[in-house]
Amino acid sequence: MTKDTTQWYASWFNTPYYHTLYKDRDHKEAELFMNNLTAYLNLPEDGKILDLACGKGRHAVFLNGLGYNVVGADLSESSIAHAKQFENDRLTFKVHDMSLPYGEKFDAVFNLFTSFGYFEDDSNNLKTIKAIKDNLKPHGFGVIDFMNVDFVLDHLVAEDEKNINGITFNQKRSYSDGHIVKTISFTDEGQHFEFKERVKALRLKDFEHMFNAAGIYLLDVFGDYNLSKFSPKTSERLIMIFN
Known part of the structure; x- marks a missing residue:
């Protein structure tokens, strides 16, 4: 899902x-x-x-x-x-x-x-x-x-993973259309999930x-x-x- x-x-x-x-x-x-x-x-x-x-x-x-x-x-x-x-x-x-x-x-x-x-x-x-x-x-x-924003963009980590409570969260970060975007994807109990955090680069x-x-x-x-x-x-x- x-x-x-x-x-x-x-x-x-x-x-x-x-x-x-x-x-x-x-x-x-x-x-x-x-x-x-x-x-x-x-x-x-x-x-x-x-x-x-x-x-x-x-x-x-x-x-x-x-x-x-x-x-x-x-x-x-x-x-x-x-x-x-x-x-x-x-x-x-x-x-x-x-x-x-x-x-x-x-x-x-x-x-x-x-x-x-x-x-x-x-x-x-x-x-x-x-x-x-x-x-x-x-x-x-x-x-x-x-x-x-300028500090975040200068130090942006494009991709990493975090394993928490047996779930591996893959995190991808980018700058797109005036926003800083983080895409979070993971699988839990056989279901795939993907969410985006999208914050305006003010x-x-x-x-x-x-x-x-x-x-x-x-x-x-x-x-x-x-x-x-x-x-x-x-x-x-x-x-x-x-x-």
Whole structure:
């Protein structure tokens, strides 16, 4: 069976295979980033944060542990179903389309770990920026943690394999039509699967254009989770702070 839809994220993120492939993500790195970011933003102690495209909730859970009131929102029903086990009176998870306003106001809205640029229609990327603005309190901060496209392209590994839980995932990466594309193929219990991750290759100037169109002010740009100065060629990340 092969699964390959136009809205790749709607199918791929909802499969157990997605969570298997990425089960070893670096939690210590995520916690370092959240500590550095919340200290930099100087959020109020009881501040309210929206973790937009939260996945299974690893950032949201840690932020809640720091004392914040956190809402985790994601389009993937399976991710939210998993994350709900961590809920408490200051941590909730809901299925939500990030291109639409959430309907509440937050001290900060975080969009982390390259959870942007999924839409084929550029207008939906702009809609997401506008939705983030709509979700912010008057003095709230928006944060988008995206890949640094030039660094990714310079270090792109064309093909590799990962064996996890007895499944061999073949991963092929390419740059095509303004997108960075990863094709993931594997066989499990005699069935063949293929999924694509397709993320628009957005650079800082592209975000600046969307920010201007949305009436958003870019405050600062960092290049890694230590919040070092951004360098277009050498930084691994493109982390933008705005309001």
